[in-house]
Amino acid sequence: MSSTKRPADTGVPQEIVQATLRAAEKLSVPVAEVTLRDVALEAGISRSTLVRRLGGTRNSLDEALRAAGIEPGGRKPVRERAIEATGAQISAHGLGSVTFERVAAAAGCSVPSLYATFGGRDELLRAVFDRYTPMVDVEAFLAGPRGSLEDTVRSLHRLMIDALEREPRVLPALLAEVFARPGDENLRLAFQSLTPRLLAGLGAWLAGEAAAGRVRDLPPLLLTQLMTGPIFLHFLVRPVTSHVIAAEMPTREEAVETFTQAFLRAVAPPPDADGATDERGTAPSDLT
Structure with a gap:
């Protein structure tokens, strides 16, 4: 019997692991840069349902990928870093201060990678509003x-x-x-x-x-x-x-x-x- 740990051993359903791999292939990005929304879309479920199945954290998905022999990488994907950097920028300096150049510098990525990830500033801001x-x-x-x-x-x-x-x-x-x-x-x-x-x-x-x-x-x-x-x-x-x-x-x-x-x-x-009462x-x- 093989001693390799199966994804199911982590508590993450196998179909979630496979959906993550398919999403990475379709988007032509490393597994670490596949967002939970991408995974949920590929799996045909809502993001909130996916988060519940992962126990409220992406760490369980990363562990399931490692158990399947796939290293997801330790650094957060560009999307996550950009959302966090933009949120901090708005909090400190206001909405008008947000530019791709400033976000890229704070997130440690390139401006072209931001365009590839979000398409434009409006999509980046929508992602930030969703988060915060x-x-x-x-x-x-x-x-x-x-x-x-x-x-x-x-x-x-x-x-x-x-x-x-x-x-x-x-x-x-x-x-x-x-x-x-x-x-x-x-x-x-x-x-x-x-x-x-x-x-x-x-x-x-x-x-x-x-x-x-x-x-x-x-x-x-x-x-x-x-x-x-x-x-x-x-x-x-x-x-x-x-x-x-x-x-x-x-x-x-x-x-x-x-x-x-x-x-x-x-x-x-x-x-x-007739003096009806409320609920x-x-x-x-x-x-x-």
């Missing part, structure tokens, strides 16, 4: 099973806070630029990408809740802003206010609960003539 804003996490959450309206709002608030606190702080940098330079062309292009996704994900879910009578029938944009605006503002200024009134600052969970209940009160539908068993009038 809550868009992908929110979409994945809303695509799965959910609890009550209240539990869903609470969970979404936590996802938004995670994105605000995630290093590098890309989302706070973008929001700060909105207030400082609302007419900036770079911001307009960025929000041309972000806003439709926000309305297609969070906005569509809220529109569905309105159609079901669980929230007021307001335009999806207004519902989305009612939900995200207060908690974004609180956690954007929290690093400053915590130094001024540290003893009075609510905990993260206290803030989540406060903004969750405030949103539910703001969007509670008017009571029916939490509370008369809508009791929320005001």
Whole structure:
């Protein structure tokens, strides 16, 4: 019997290993430069499903490849290095500072390799927004099973806070630029990408809740802003206010609960003539 460790011994399904190898061949890149999104596409599954099958880390895939006799390499692929470098650039210097020349220098790669990987600056920025804003996490959450309206709002608030606190702080940098330079062309292009996704994900879910009578029938944009605006503002200024009134600052969970209940009160539908209650068993009038 052969003593060679099989990919299955690592807990990673054999079909995932094979999908990785096929993706590398199709893209004509080393295995180390195949992204998880490329692997998921080749395997015919979502990226979130792939991550779950890998136990939440790419390291298990690398171990499975080594077990199959393939060395994936230790250095991160160009795509990963570029996304991280761009995120750090936006966090430190703003969106307008991002150029392929600066990203290539920070990522330790060439400008042609960035064009080969992303095609252009817009595609690079979309990848960065996917990584450091809550868009992908929110979409994945809303695509799965959910609890009550209240539990869903609470969970979404936590996802938004995670994105605000995630290093590098890309989302706070973008929001700060909105207030400082609302007419900036770079911001307009960025929000041309972000806003439709926000309305297609969070906005569509809220529109569905309105159609079901669980929230007021307001335009999806207004519902989305009612939900995200207060908690974004609180956690954007929290690093400053915590130094001024540290003893009075609510905990993260206290803030989540406060903004969750405030949103539910703001969007509670008017009571029916027969006094029908909402899905939490509370008369809508009791929320005001």
